[in-house]
Amino acid sequence: AQSVTQLDSQVPVFEEAPVELRCNYSSSVSVYLFWYVQYPNQGLQLLLKYLSGSTLVKGINGFEAEFNKSQTSFHLRKPSVHISDTAEYFCAVSPPGSGGYNKLIFGAGTRLAVHP
Amino acid sequence: EPEVTQTPSHQVTQMGQEVILRCVPISNHLYFYWYRQILGQKVEFLVSFYNNEISEKSEIFDDQFSVERPDGSNFTLKIRSTKLEDSAMYFCASSEAGDREGLSGNTIYFGEGSWLTVV
Numbered sequence: 001a002q003s004v005t006q007l008d009s010q011v012p013v014f015e016e017a018p019v020e021l022r023c024n025y026s027s028s029v030s031v032y033l034f035w036y037v038q039y040p041n042q043g044l045q046l047l048l049k050y051l052s053g054s055t056l057v058k059g060i061n062g063f064e065a066e067f068n069k070s071q072t073s074f075h076l077r078k079p080s081v082h083i084s085d086t087a088e089y090f091c092a093v094s095p096p097g098s099g100g101y102n103k104l105i106f107g108a109g110t111r112l113a114v115h116p
Numbered sequence: 117e118p119e120v121t122q123t124p125s126h127q128v129t130q131m132g133q134e135v136i137l138r139c140v141p142i143s144n145h146l147y148f149y150w151y152r153q154i155l156g157q158k159v160e161f162l163v164s165f166y167n168n169e170i171s172e173k174s175e176i177f178d179d180q181f182s183v184e185r186p187d188g189s190n191f192t193l194k195i196r197s198t199k200l201e202d203s204a205m206y207f208c209a210s211s212e213a214g215d216r217e218g219l220s221g222n223t224i225y226f227g228e229g230s231w232l233t234v235v
Contacts, residue, residue, distance in 0.1 A: 036226075041228075042228055043120070043207060043226040043227050043228040043229055044159070044207065044209075044226040045226070046223050046224075046225075049223065090159060092159075102211060102222065102224055103149075103161050103164060103172060104151070104159075104161060104224060105161070106158050106159040106160070107158065108157075108158050109158070109159075
């Protein structure tokens with residue numbers, strides 16, 4: 001079975017500062033890895049995903065994440081945050097499916113609060 | 117950009133009543149899902165649906181729940197005899213088909229959610 005741990009429930013940061021949101025996963029098989037963002041009163045939107053290949057993945061809105069297999073981590077980073085990045089961020093894993101679909105297993109989420 | 121749409125956005129229902137949550141997935145997608153998020157808890161997988169049948173369901177998805185694709189565009193979640201603990205945000209989602217090997221890293225697109233309150 002797979003599980004996801006997001007180590008920080010809340011991360012406060014000042015505007016234009018760098019940020020890292022941490023995600024660790026547990027799985028006995030290879031998994032796909034995802035970061036989703038949920039802005040207030042909106043649904044979940046994909047930021048980026050890692051399927052294979054380069055361990056550094058770039059996503060939308062200037063975010064990137066690095067897959068580290070030995071540490072079973074997939075931390076999300078942004079070099080300079082904006083007020084508009086204030087949202088809930090969810091890390092998720094999905095075992096490669098034999099049926100052609102994904103079942104996402106989510107972490108508890110990290111609330112990023114960007115202050116002026 | 118195509119999106120998954122859900123109705124209603126909010127619903128309050130009496131305990132014991134039946135609720136139907138509706139979703140219109142992205143038109144060329146073939147896999148459909150329901151997830152839920154109880155306030156303050158993780159987003160949880162409920163069920164996946166493909167080719168007019170359930171492909172996988174979680175332990176949460178018991179006989180109280182059912183899904184249906186009544187026509188070519190809608191995908192519904194029915195909750196019979198609602199309980200207080202069914203209060204949650206319910207997300208509908210959809211994705212494209214997997215590749216020939218049955219592997220899929222296809223993006224799952226989520227709707228904005230239906231907030232259900234059982235009183």
